[in-house]
Amino acid sequence: MLITSKTGRAVIAYEEHRKEYIEIFTNLRAEHPDVSIEELEKLALERAVNKQKKSRAFYRIQATRLLTRQGDITKTMLKKKAQKLIKPLTQKQDVVVVEFDPAYYVCLENAKTVKLKVRCARGSTDPNSTVTVHYRTVADTAQEHSDFIPVEGMLTFKPGVKEQEIKIAIVNNDVYEEDEQLLVRLSQVRAYSPSQSAPIPVCLGAASTATVLIVDDDHAGAFGFASEKFKVSESAGEYVATVLRTRGARGEVLIPYKTVDGLATAGKDYVHREGVLRFGEEQIKAEIRIPIINDDEYEKSEDFYIELGEPIWGTDSEKTEGNDGRPVLSLYRCKVVITEDKDFKNFINRMLVNANTSIMIGTSSWKQQFNEAITIIGDDDGRITWKAKCMHYIALPWKLLFSLVPPTDYYKGWLSFLVAIVMIGILTAIIGDLASHFGCTVGMKDTTTAITLVAMGTSLPDMFASRTAAVQDKWADSSIGNVTGSNAVNVFLGIGISWAIAACAHAWNGTRFIVNAGSLAFSVTMFIIGSIVCTAVLQFRRHNKSISGELGGPTRIKYISSMIFLFVWLSYIVLSTLEAYCVIPGF
Numbered sequence: 001m002l003i004t005s006k007t008g009r010a011v012i013a014y015e016e017h018r019k020e021y022i023e024i025f026t027n028l029r030a031e032h033p034d035v036s037i038e039e040l041e042k043l044a045l046e047r048a049v050n051k052q053k054k055s056r057a058f059y060r061i062q063a064t065r066l067l068t069r070q071g072d073i074t075k076t077m078l079k080k081k082a083q084k085l086i087k088p089l090t091q092k093q094d095v096v097v098v099e100f101d102p103a104y105y106v107c108l109e110n111a112k113t114v115k116l117k118v119r120c121a122r123g124s125t126d127p128n129s130t131v132t133v134h135y136r137t138v139a140d141t142a143q144e145h146s147d148f149i150p151v152e153g154m155l156t157f158k159p160g161v162k163e164q165e166i167k168i169a170i171v172n173n174d175v176y177e178e179d180e181q182l183l184v185r186l187s188q189v190r191a192y193s194p195s196q197s198a199p200i201p202v203c204l205g206a207a208s209t210a211t212v213l214i215v216d217d218d219h220a221g222a223f224g225f226a227s228e229k230f231k232v233s234e235s236a237g238e239y240v241a242t243v244l245r246t247r248g249a250r251g252e253v254l255i256p257y258k259t260v261d262g263l264a265t266a267g268k269d270y271v272h273r274e275g276v277l278r279f280g281e282e283q284i285k286a287e288i289r290i291p292i293i294n295d296d297e298y299e300k301s302e303d304f305y306i307e308l309g310e311p312i313w314g315t316d317s318e319k320t321e322g323n324d325g326r327p328v329l330s331l332y333r334c335k336v337v338i339t340e341d342k343d344f345k346n347f348i349n350r351m352l353v354n355a356n357t358s359i360m361i362g363t364s365s366w367k368q369q370f371n372e373a374i375t376i377i378g379d380d381d382g383r384i385t386w387k388a389k390c391m392h393y394i395a396l397p398w399k400l401l402f403s404l405v406p407p408t409d410y411y412k413g414w415l416s417f418l419v420a421i422v423m424i425g426i427l428t429a430i431i432g433d434l435a436s437h438f439g440c441t442v443g444m445k446d447t448t449t450a451i452t453l454v455a456m457g458t459s460l461p462d463m464f465a466s467r468t469a470a471v472q473d474k475w476a477d478s479s480i481g482n483v484t485g486s487n488a489v490n491v492f493l494g495i496g497i498s499w500a501i502a503a504c505a506h507a508w509n510g511t512r513f514i515v516n517a518g519s520l521a522f523s524v525t526m527f528i529i530g531s532i533v534c535t536a537v538l539q540f541r542r543h544n545k546s547i548s549g550e551l552g553g554p555t556r557i558k559y560i561s562s563m564i565f566l567f568v569w570l571s572y573i574v575l576s577t578l579e580a581y582c583v584i585p586g587f
Contacts, residue, residue: 096191097121098133098157099205100184105212109172116166116184116210120157126193129200131157134188135166142180142214147171170214184210219248221279223255223311224330231337234269234294239336241288241306245279246330252314253279253327257288257306264302264338269293278314292338301337308332365407373399431457447519447580451573462486476550480538522579522586530568537564 024047101119120131136152137144144150149169157164166184186209191202223245232239243255258274259266266272271291279286288306311327376384376392405423406415432454439449462483469478499515506513538550541561547553579586 094124094201096123096125096129096131096189096200096202097205098131098186098189098202099207100186100210101163101207103207103210105210106215107170107212108215109170111170112172114168114170114212116168116212118155118164118166118186120162120164121205122162125191125200126196128159128195129191129193130159131189131191131202133157133186133190133204135184135186137168138183138185140181140183140211141178142182142212145171146173147180147214148182148212168212179213179215181211181213184212216248220250220253220311220313220327221245221284222247222328222330223253223279223308224332225306225308225334226331227334228331229335229337231339232292234292234338234340236292237294239270239290239292241290241334241336243277243286243288243308245284245286249279249282249284251327252281254312254314255279255286256309256312258309259290260305260307262303262305262335264304266304267293268295269302269338270304270336290336301339303335303337306334306336365409366403369403369405369407370400373403428458445580447523448577451523451576458490459486470551479551519576519579519586523576525587526572526575530572533568534565537561 098118098120101117105114105116107114118133118135122129122131133155134153135155137148137150139150142148148171151166151168155164155166168182168184186204189202189204191200193200223243226242226244230239230241243257245253255277256275257277259270259272264270270293273288273290277286277288290306308329311329313327373396376388402420402423405420408416410416435449435453435457436446438444439446439453444452466479466482469482470476473479499513503513541547541550541553541557547557552558575584578584
């Protein structure tokens, strides 16, 4: 069997991804006991993708799109990234690779059997080769014979065969138990061909071990609503709320319920209801009927809540069974929104429009770019608030201007990159001149204009990108590093290129290129002092046991840290301005 260092690294990376995925799946199942297996897998993939580190460019784009109401980029790209995350790690080499595809399976206890797929990739080796691999089940938390029937054998991939199946019988019992898993391992892989005397290189892929999670179905049930929010027209006369019973239906269970006022008032907008739902043996759903009062008045949105109480065993014999398999609540509270018929139809129309709106970073046509530029993205309910309209119309000229940039699908994005760089450069020069003219008009010196108006304008994208990273990212690296990285580009690249061009121009004309320092020494000194203070605050937050992090922590500490940073910035502005106007001496 051929094993390379690259294979070893792939195996280690795959094992880390597998363990992380299992941990995420287990935690999600505990948090959402009523969610189906398919939905749990989607949630697990979403959480796994969100836990990945993201670049500063991602947060800058994300913040800009959210600020200008163009939507969240992760909603569209999530599925593609998540599939890439758990895709088996294979190698395209001159070697036969045998591995599971996929390497993680979830099945209910009553599924009877589970089928595992084993893939054989011959690469550029002899396609007529015969490949054999040994497999066997290994008990983990699931036990042989009581949870599954152990199997062991040899798979043979004849010439032209690329896939084989391993069938494992699952034992179904009527005893409640935690979700358990078993492993299936591949070993002793061999490859040979009658037409070749030399051995054919063969190895196991990174996914040489498959995990099967057996989900127990003998629970008394998790009781809850299908969603957190429902809508009903006030002309409907009655709203029927369905309470679902998932993860098993053993025994008789009683569920208390009651309605609670929100914006809607009991007796005026709906009839208050309070009582007990009775679930019999194997019953998986029950209904709560709430009369809706039609008062013939315009009501844009009025809501009330339906709450479920703690489940109670229906018989005394079941109460003595202990906590294992006891009934639990899942989504125990839902909101019911009462709307007019017209509002309900508008809501559906807005949903249809939103479903066809592209929110990807990349674009394929100018038409798509202009459509995105003039479209206002509402909130989760489809409503367009006055804030969204205000920000949209403020940003609209800039959206339309940069919609002229060629789409990213042209020439693999290079044309878009070059044109965008040129437009940003031109726009930066224009804004710089406008700021300089404004400062001259109001009697403000260029140095003061540079550290106030120009600096604040160029730093706003950094601020919003850092805030987005702080809210969405697990680490503080992107939030803080975004600021330092952007300033490094401004200093090293921005000044470096412009001064290099100026030096070449002066050398060509035979003149000397001289830049007077002015108040640079004083300004840099103030900046260094401020940087030391900020670094000290970050180090204190990191090593203080009550905070233990650069971001977040207790509310009082967060406000104190923010005030310190704001004071440093204001001190820098005030002192630099006083030095520029000769109120205090410089150096």
